[in-house]
Amino acid sequence: MSATSDARTKIVLRAAQEIKDDMNVNLGIGLPTMLAEHTFHQQNVMLQSENGLLGIGPYPRPGSADPDLINAGKETVTVVPGASFFDSAESFAMIRGGHIDLAILGGMEVSEQGDLANWMIPGKMVKGMGGAMDLVHGAKRVVVIMEHSTRSGESRVKRSCTLPLTGARVVHRLITELAVFDILDPGEMVLVELQPGISLDDVTAATEARFIVAEQVAQQPEPRSA
Amino acid sequence: MSQGKVMTSFAEAVADVADGSVLIVGGFGLSGCPEHTIAALCDLGVKDLVVVSNNCGVDDFGLGLLLQNRQIRKMVSSYVGENSLFERQYLSGDLAVEFNPQGTLAERMRAGGSGIPAFYTATGLGTPIAEGKEVREFDGRQYLLEHAITGDFALVKAWKGDTFGNLVYRKTARNFNPLAAMAGAITIAEVEELVDAGELDPDQIHTPGIFVQRILEGGSYEKRIERLVERTA
Numbered sequence: 187m188s189a190t191s192d193a194r195t196k197i198v199l200r201a202a203q204e205i206k207d208d209m210n211v212n213l214g215i216g217l218p219t220m221l222a223e224h225t226f227h228q229q230n231v232m233l234q235s236e237n238g239l240l241g242i243g244p245y246p247r248p249g250s251a252d253p254d255l256i257n258a259g260k261e262t263v264t265v266v267p268g269a270s271f272f273d274s275a276e277s278f279a280m281i282r283g284g285h286i287d288l289a290i291l292g293g294m295e296v297s298e299q300g301d302l303a304n305w306m307i308p309g310k311m312v313k314g315m316g317g318a319m320d321l322v323h324g325a326k327r328v329v330v331i332m333e334h335s336t337r338s339g340e341s342r343v344k345r346s347c348t349l350p351l352t353g354a355r356v357v358h359r360l361i362t363e364l365a366v367f368d369i370l371d372p373g374e375m376v377l378v379e380l381q382p383g384i385s386l387d388d389v390t391a392a393t394e395a396r397f398i399v400a401e402q403v404a405q406q407p408e409p410r411s412a
Numbered sequence: 413m414s415q416g417k418v419m420t421s422f423a424e425a426v427a428d429v430a431d432g433s434v435l436i437v438g439g440f441g442l443s444g445c446p447e448h449t450i451a452a453l454c455d456l457g458v459k460d461l462v463v464v465s466n467n468c469g470v471d472d473f474g475l476g477l478l479l480q481n482r483q484i485r486k487m488v489s490s491y492v493g494e495n496s497l498f499e500r501q502y503l504s505g506d507l508a509v510e511f512n513p514q515g516t517l518a519e520r521m522r523a524g525g526s527g528i529p530a531f532y533t534a535t536g537l538g539t540p541i542a543e544g545k546e547v548r549e550f551d552g553r554q555y556l557l558e559h560a561i562t563g564d565f566a567l568v569k570a571w572k573g574d575t576f577g578n579l580v581y582r583k584t585a586r587n588f589n590p591l592a593a594m595a596g597a598i599t600i601a602e603v604e605e606l607v608d609a610g611e612l613d614p615d616q617i618h619t620p621g622i623f624v625q626r627i628l629e630g631g632s633y634e635k636r637i638e639r640l641v642e643r644t645a
Binding site for chain 1: 440441442443444466489490491492493494499502503509511513514515516517518519521522533534535536537538539540541571581582583584585586587588589590591618635636637638639640641642643
């Protein structure tokens with residue numbers, strides 16, 4: 187397993203614990219989409235897809251994909267019992283109107299203030315914000331999951347973001363392959379958990395943001411080998 | 413006898429689209445995209461189009477075809493990550509782009525078709541898209557003023573439609589289509605199956621025909637899938 191895929195697996199396993207029974211959840215494009223399969227055994231969890239579906243199901247069986255049934259990442263999906271379809275305005279009424287319990291989004295940078303940047307790198311990469319700017323203000327809880335550092339080793343957990351923002355002071359929790367941070371109002375970043383085999387020194391060395399350490403820091407157990 | 417709303421060809425349906433027209437286009441990626449109407453616009457060759465649509469297709473399908481022909485001057489979109497041609501034309505300055513958050517874009521269309529000139533939303537506060545926009549506080553929270561959007565034409569795709577223009581969409585191919593339909597001065601709807609007025613159940617209609625000025629059936633839909641993902645187990 188490569189270092190990157192190992193990091194991503196750790197992030198996804200920890201992020202899956204954020205999703206509780208009876209929640210309506212929106213999963214962003216990319217890494218968060220991998221969380222979907224962790225929810226299908228849970229009770230009454232409905233995954234919202236901002237293109238107009240509440241109740242995303244597993245990927246279709248081979249040969250049964252429907253071009254009229256996709257998720258926000260434009261992947262073919264199915265629906266779970268109780269699912270509904272709606273238009274984009276109604277979809278964002280759900281989001282902006284505070285009806286989504288949890289949004290789990292990918293990130294490029296998160297600051298100690300809880301700012302999130304995840305939609306463009308000026309002059310280099312333009313993807314657009316999609317629904318992320320709506321989600322960060324509308325969902326009741328915003329969790330960002332991302333790798334702790336860039337490929338060149340620079341911390342993505344910043345004192346302040348260098349990239350254009352998706353939202354200011356919007357992130358409640360940040361999960362990386364090293365640690366879990368909560369961002370408390372007003373702009374207080376607290377280390378609350380360490381990932382398996384990671385020490386506080388590891389996190390300090392890899393983090394540009396200033397953070398305080400919670401009185402009790404939990405350590406995630408090593409995942410049981412398959 | 414009036415010809416009514418039913419067009420005899422896609423060429424007829426788009427004949428009065430002009431250079432510089434503003435088009436509101438339904439679809440989310442390639443899902444629910446009006447592929448036959450887009451093809452007719454490629455044939456018509458009109459230029460300097462302003463296209464308002466969540467995405468811009470892929471390089472060689474959907475709205476990407478208009479991009480390939482350099483018929484688009486400006487895009488208003490929320491996400492264009494699938495289109496390398498788009499990125500190249502934008503970064504080189506050949507294509508103007510206005511990024512809108514997805515929910516704001518949907519609501520701008522809905523408002524435009526509803527006679528509501530503007531609305532407030534928290535979306536985008538503290539980001540580059542807030543520049544130059546009015547901020548107002550309601551109940552202790554700040555909101556941005558966003559303006560409605562309308563088009564000279566709207567291009568939409570539905571599953572079924574009737575001769576009065578009533579539309580029924582299928583699954584997630586609905587997406588922006590009902591909102592685009594509301595926001596077009598002239599809305600052109602293409603459907604997989606066109607039936608006589610009265611055959612659709614009025615209780616099941618998603619877009620009432622009052623929002624549709626032209627309708628026609630498109631044969632042999634390609635309905636290309638952008639990302640085919642299947643269960644492995």
